[in-house]
Amino acid sequence: MAIKEGLRPGGRSARVQESIHTAVRELLEEQERSTLTVPQIATRAGVTPSTIYRRWGDLATLLADVALAHMRxxxxxxxxxxxxxxxxxxxxxxxxxxxxxxxxxxxxxxxxxxxxxxxxxxxxxxxxxxxxxxxxxxxxxxxxxxxxxxxxxxxxxxxxxxxxxxxxxxxxxxxxxxxxx
CATH class of the missing domain: 1.10.357.10 (Tetracycline Repressor, domain 2)
Structure with missing residues (x-):
């Protein structure tokens, strides 16, 4: 699944994305990346795992999106x-x-x-x-x-x-x- 670009800044979608990105960054500081799971991220971000799967498709794509956002x-x-x-x-x-x-x-x-x-x-x-x-x-x-x-x-x-x-x-x-x- 392609990484979503051009989301409306400040909208609900942007807030959900930011909470998920924040959850990923925090969890990566606390544990090995090999132990990171979508359900852990969803719990930390306050969303359901299906929200993550629907938007990113899989963990690798989500991690890539977080990395790309950090590279800006x-x-x-x-x-x-x-x-x-x-x-x-x-x-x-x-x-x-x-x-x-x-x-x-x-x-x-x-x-x-x-x-x-x-x-x-x-x-x-x-x-x-x-x-x-x-x-x-x-x-x-x-x-x-x-x-x-x-x-x-x-x-x-x-x-x-x-x-x-x-x-x-x-x-x-x-x-x-x-x-x-």
Missing amino acids: PDSEPASTGSLHSDLRAWAEQYLDEMSSEPGRNMMRDVQCSATPGYCASILGGQLQIILDRYQDQAGQLPSIDRLLNLIVAPTVFRILFCATPLQVQELHELIEIALQP
Whole structure:
């Protein structure tokens, strides 16, 4: 079942969704994710399990929806005064957040979602904000695809498929490569 987008903000549906998301986040803080069940979430949220199944279909889709909601940035990337340092600050924060155990779990949950391209559009939007700050400066700016391919993709690959995440020095080297014409 696809994750529902475009719900009316502030309506009953939004309140139910928020109570369920809150229940998931709280339960994940209290117990192992492998022991989490839809009935537990429903009880905590004050809804019936059928409400969850009707809206999300299964636990994996619900966890993906909670993860996707958490991935939406709360604020714009830091403005440090230069494209190079803005990208470093953003990439270091992304690496730090996503290589944590909650970050890794969130990435795994998002992999189960039925929303291809969603994460790339969120990350691309953050990178576009950074690039837009420096549109008037001399020199050619890298494309969003170049930044995603040379900075984000190796970071995500190492977080998900390797025993250790990318080292900060390696991340800095990738940023240097991405900024080359």
